[in-house]
Amino acid sequence: MRFVRYGQPGAEKPGVLDAAGRVRDLSGVVDDLGGAVLGNLPQVDPETLPLVDGNPRLGVPVAGIGKLVCIGLNYSDHAAEAGMAEPEEPIVFMKATSALNGPNDPVYLPRGSEKSDWEVELGVVIGKTAKYVSAADALDYVAGYTIVNDLSERAFQIERGGQWTKGKSSDTFGPVGPWLVSADDVADPQNLALELDLNGEKAQRGNTSSMIFTVAQIIEHLSEMMSLQPGDVIATGTPPGVGMGMKPPRFLREGDVMELRIEGLGVQRQEVQRDA
Template identity: 60%
Template sequence: MKLLRWGPAGQEKPGMLDAQGTARDLSGLVPDIAGPVLSDAGLAMLRGLDPETLPEVPQDARLGVCVGGTGKVICIGLNYSDHAAETGAEVPSEPITFMKATSALCGPNDPIIIPQGSKSTDWEVELAIIIGTQARYIPQSEAFSHIAGYTIGNDVSERDWQKHRSGQWTKGKSSDNFGPVGPWLVTRDEVTDPQDLNLWLSVNGTRMQDGTTKTMVYGVSFLVSYLSQFFTLLPGDIIMTGTPPGVGLGMKPPRFLKPGDLVELGIDGLGQQRQEVIDDPRV
């Protein structure tokens, strides 16, 4: 099952895809793709619907972040052995964990906004986990039961701010529109093995990243269990699981995004994103 949210930013409505790939409106049945709807019981209720009996979403409707009510966006750094190698870093002995501000979240096809003063805005295609039920101190064997599903994330990053502006990585990760998520939440029953997915990213039609979740250092079930030892994971929380090699920072010389660029990315079975790169219109 593929769930989505559509409509203007801040006014998104819930929806789902039918078997033909047409978006259908769920707003008459559930308030949002959030909270109890993300539980096994909530997803089972949606799975029992006949999507073709639901109103069609306008074809030109904007897609928003595919999950609502997100309290935390937790990111994992250097979680692909080949990406760590390209940046000259050692594989961490424990997952590197940092937060991305929820205000950075945006729809999968919304523009990437270059923030004022940025010269090093970079791309990162990532498998994102959507938490479905509360998890605290859970063993790895129970991790999947707390996952609602998966989606695509682009962990857009300002590298100079991340590395040189003192302190944690959060400042380089949290500008507005630095968190495209979607296009849809694919429920976990449709993803046979999250550790066997190809993921890719192109800039202006040139393939930059072409990897597989097989090379993740810390896998999906480990990460959910591990993070639950430090804080409670809640329905709607998003875990960005790291990126494969091919980021702009790792190129020689480094290459970063500029206004007018087009970023496209995708993951097997999870859809695709498309983002135009623009200057901040508020400056």
């Protein structure tokens, strides 16, 4: 099933898409799409739920995200593009939850930004507490999948010292959605096409089959280092085609439009503006 949260920022309600792609109100079934609900997502016939009028804004499809954990250099072709060796273990960094943004909301370049970049990524939403989980069992802990744009200010990330989190956490730099697709509706998370277009032109193309570390291996690794809680989101890395890897590099400018797609998980669209 395809779950959404719709409405104005801070006042989103839970919903589900029907066969025609229309939003149906789920608030009579669950209070929100977060916490324990994610371990037992409701199985309902969308046609029995109230139809939401118009074309409502879609928010982040998961409520109460506690951690946004990211994996760096997880595609062999992206590592080559960046001129870096493939990691022997997953590269892990955190993205501030204050960066979370609706899938179609504007993205704001932070003050002083000259090297902001795009990254389409498969997002994994944890459904139940995972600690010391084996790769063989890891996917049993997944509530579903979504799209994450792991936006990055490369100068903040690489040239300002410290850790990558500095370049990943600007406000609006974490669009998530549009949908939370339940795990049982994703046949193989290691065979999904990813795409990002910039101003209607091809930028990123890839497939999750090129991941160095699979979703299951990532969950195993992370759950050794920290417990994963219901609603935590893992951004699993990006394929080639980022602006930093272009020759010459091409970074985001005011007025740019990004469109992101992952097979079966919907489409994001963000217009770029500059923060005041």
